[in-house]
Amino acid sequence: MKSILKSIIEDSRDSTKLGQVATYIPELAKGDRDALGACIFDVNCDSILEGEYKTKFTIQSVSKVVILICALIDNGKDEVFSKVGSEPSSDPFNSLLKLEINENHKPLNPFINAGAIVCTSLVSGDNGIEKFSRIHNMMKKLANNDDIDVNYSVYNSEKLTGNTNRAIAYYLKGANIIEKDVEDILDAYFKCCSIEVVVEDVAKIASVIANNGVAPWSNERVIPEEVNRIVKAIMTTCGLYDTSGTFSVNVGIPAKSGVGGCIMAVVPNRMGIAVVGPALDKHGNSVGGVKVMEDLSRKLSLSIF
Known part of the structure; x- marks a missing residue:
């Protein structure tokens, strides 16, 4: 091999x-x-x-797998899929289109940006710091590597330029899909994407x-x-x-x-x-x-x- x-x-x-x-x-x-x-x-x-x-x-959207794992463990299947769908998307990963035309405004699946942001909001923790810590610790356990951590240059770059993700997250907040503080959730999400491996x-x-x-x-x-x-x-x-x-x-x-x-x-x-x-x-x-x-x-x- x-x-x-x-x-x-x-x-x-x-x-x-x-x-x-x-x-x-x-x-x-x-x-x-x-x-x-x-x-x-x-x-x-x-x-x-x-x-x-x-x-x-940086792991970027591969982190969405670990985010989904944590959301499902912390909430159960029924709760997660009441907030996000499980259908494939024919649109780009950062599209807002389907959110606007869906009657219930649910993201199509957990692996487009909208779905991953929702799943991040569902991970256990009272704030973004605790949610990120939960996901980060799971990632370290799955990788059998306690040393993997955030690349803060990438994180700051993502946070500075993440306006499309902000638009998505605030739309979801307005549709009552996200209940927590938007900037707090986005901060955890940006950090997850910026973990270096x-x-x-x-x-x-x-x-x-x-x-x-x-x-x-x-x-x-x-x-x-x-x-x-x-x-x-x-x-x-x-x-x-x-x-x-x-x-x-x-x-x-x-x-x-x-x-x-x-x-x-x-x-x-x-x-x-x-x-x-x-x-x-x-x-x-x-x-x-x-x-x-x-x-x-x-x-x-x-x-x-």
Whole structure:
């Protein structure tokens, strides 16, 4: 498998030239467009690393998976899905359109920005500091790494330029979907997106989900079985925004992307995979990451379908 991953990384390098790093958050514009690295971490704790696997990046929307896990654990399925839907979106991840035309104003799913902001508001804690701490601690536990923390340069950049997210959050507040203080919730959300990791951290998070919510390194149940099942389902149908269907056809496993260039993927009962490639397509997904995942799925027969 190591030689296969190495070959796929090298064969996918040219694809990074087809994308551009995110610039709407100024700090992300500093990312290396040519970088491409990956980690496979299986449920037996065997790890394979190739390419620029030491590249540090902010987790961005991949954090939405952990936010959803915390919201479901803290509130239960019925409460969470009374505030946010579970349907795929054909619109960009930061769109306001569907909120305006939905009769109940609920975000379509937890992985668009509106849905993730709602889920952040549902995480236990009396304020944004406590909510962030809850999510951060869960992320550290899932990654088996107590040292992962916020990149405050990215956080400040996100907070300074996050006006679309503010518009979304205030709309949700006006529609009574969010009950807490908007700026407090947004502060927690921006910090979650700005947590800095490497691909091995993300592959370990994916491996817990692949292992039915049990940490492979400790055999401790971290995610309740029902929550884990729901998360895998939402990743499969909504994880790559408005290209989730195409990804399911070409790769066929639960996954979540982020504009930091990461794609986290789950092969149930087998392994977690993380790829980083900061060059993005027009949908906000890593060009190189998608190519690596397509080739891995084909060569290793990973598709759940």
